[in-house]
Amino acid sequence: MTIYSLYIFDRHCDCVYYQDWHRTRPTRAPPPGNYKPGVHRIPNTTVHPEQNAVRESIFSKYNSNPQGQGQVERDNQNQNQNNRSSLISNTSNERERGPNRTTNTSLPKGLPFDEESKLVYGVILSLRNMVKKLSGRDEAFTSYSTSSYKLHLFDTPTNYRFVLLSDPSSDSLRFILRQLYVGPFLEYVVRNPLVKVDSRTEGIDNDQFRTAVDKHMKGLSMFN
DSSP states (O other), X not given: OOEEEEEEEOTTSOEEXXXXXXXXXXXXXXXXXXXXXXXXXXXXXXXXXXXXXHHHHHHHHHHHOGGXXXXXXXXXXXXXXXXXXXXHHHHHHHXXXXXXXXXXXXXXXXXXXXXXXXXXXXXXHHHHHHHHHHHTSOOOOOEEEOSSOEEXXXXXXXXXXXXXXXXXXXXXXXXXXXXXXXIIXXXXXXXXXXXXXXXXXXXXXOHHHHHHHHHHHHTSTTOO
């Protein structure tokens, strides 16, 4: 059995934690304003060395000379102009190569991570409502399967939702999500006064919790 990834959603419906192990497609970074340290820890979603270098250079100039905001704006304008010139040049080169050209890009396919997490939560919410309407009572929705994966859901008493994706042949893994909740989550998140549980800008930014989750999952007999 293969375990792909883990999402944790808070009571505000925001994804506050993410970790993967056997994901088949790299995730795409979210827009700058939606970055959460506790969520986007994986290298292929957090590393933007060129953007970070430019940003740090601009911030260092501004911090060392608060009166030099005009210079910062001029630097931004120069950087934007260089980016436009590079884009025009690349577009011209692509046109010269013709319709059979091949392009190299390092941008992963698929949705940006913030859109992906919203889609996962939206599917859960829709299926829960559908199950409730079809059954005529508040029946628990725990999992569903497709030809590519199986989704497992565990709702905590404090309205956190643990979501696990695995291969479609696996049995129910809600017990694993419950173990993560009563173990690492309560120990390193709920009982840790330094962790901002309801932070919608940082997520669950805790190295001990992340290490404990990784150790727990890799210690399972069904983990591949």
